[in-house]
Amino acid sequence: MKIRPAMLALGTAALLAGCQNMDSNGFLSSGAEAYQAYSLSDAQVKSLSDEACKQQDSKATIAPASSPYSQRLDKIAAALGDNINGQPVNYKVYVEKDVNAFAMANGCIRVYSGLMDMMNDNEVEAVIGHEMGHVALGHVKRGMQVALGTNAVRAAAASAGGVVGSLSQSQLGDLGEKLVNSQFSQRQEAEADDYSYDLLRKRGISPAGLATSFEKLAKLEQGRQSSMFDDHPASAERAQHIRERMAADGIK
Numbered sequence: 001m002k003i004r005p006a007m008l009a010l011g012t013a014a015l016l017a018g019c020q021n022m023d024s025n026g027f028l029s030s031g032a033e034a035y036q037a038y039s040l041s042d043a044q045v046k047s048l049s050d051e052a053c054k055q056q057d058s059k060a061t062i063a064p065a066s067s068p069y070s071q072r073l074d075k076i077a078a079a080l081g082d083n084i085n086g087q088p089v090n091y092k093v094y095v096e097k098d099v100n101a102f103a104m105a106n107g108c109i110r111v112y113s114g115l116m117d118m119m120n121d122n123e124v125e126a127v128i129g130h131e132m133g134h135v136a137l138g139h140v141k142r143g144m145q146v147a148l149g150t151n152a153v154r155a156a157a158a159s160a161g162g163v164v165g166s167l168s169q170s171q172l173g174d175l176g177e178k179l180v181n182s183q184f185s186q187r188q189e190a191e192a193d194d195y196s197y198d199l200l201r202k203r204g205i206s207p208a209g210l211a212t213s214f215e216k217l218a219k220l221e222q223g224r225q226s227s228m229f230d231d232h233p234a235s236a237e238r239a240q241h242i243r244e245r246m247a248a249d250g251i252k
């Protein structure tokens with residue numbers, strides 16, 4: 001959810017959904033065939049994520065367990081539960097000014113101290129719930145396949161055991177960067193917002209943090225030079241959607 005001009009929000013989901021549609025129409029084009037033949041298994045996605053997470057950790061300054069950041073995140077993690085769709089999660093704080101957080105398909109969840117400085121616990125819960133949504137809804141897996149590109153995915157998919165070994169170090173490094181700064185489509189963002197809302201409710205956490213975190217982001221965005229190409233869903237609109245859901249659910 002890195003805060004930045006969102007010019008590169010490519011519709012990767014739409015791209016792949018297009019392939020699947022061809023399939024359901026009974027016309028299995030070579031493109032759809034390639035996608036199916038060369039899609040990564042969940043186990044391969046997990047082992048690639050393990051590697052990407054390890055690489056990011058090795059470059060980051062990780063807050064020690066005794067730091068107030070880590071202790072805060074421990075509390076937040078306990079509130080959110082210990083897994084994403086059964087995949088156990090692992091949390092760390094990166095001591096970095098960026099306002100960012102990400103989750104990978106192997107349960108690697110990293111929260112930047114810059115985000116924790118700006119948000120209260122309820123807001124951090126909401127943001128992490130959103131990132132978990134991108135994993136749970138398959139956005140991260142799809143993004144990984146697109147980021148790797150057809151040739152690399154083909155090589156990785158063909159190598160039964162050693163998916164990590166089938167990629168060069170620079171491909172792996174590039175993958176890690178793309179996972180950290182992932183760009184999702186507007187629809188994926190909206191889906192992850194709704195996932196977070198539902199998760200927070202299920203865990204007995206107020207969804208208000210979702211709305212107020214977006215409102216804080218909206219303020220940040222206002223202060224920024226916005227690009228004429230920037231048609232990303234404004235944070236203010238996303239906050240509004242959450243407020244509407246809260247009203248419908250009778251939550252103040």
Ligand SMILES: [Zn+2]
Pocket residue numbers: 001130131134184188189192
């Ligand atoms: Zn997102």
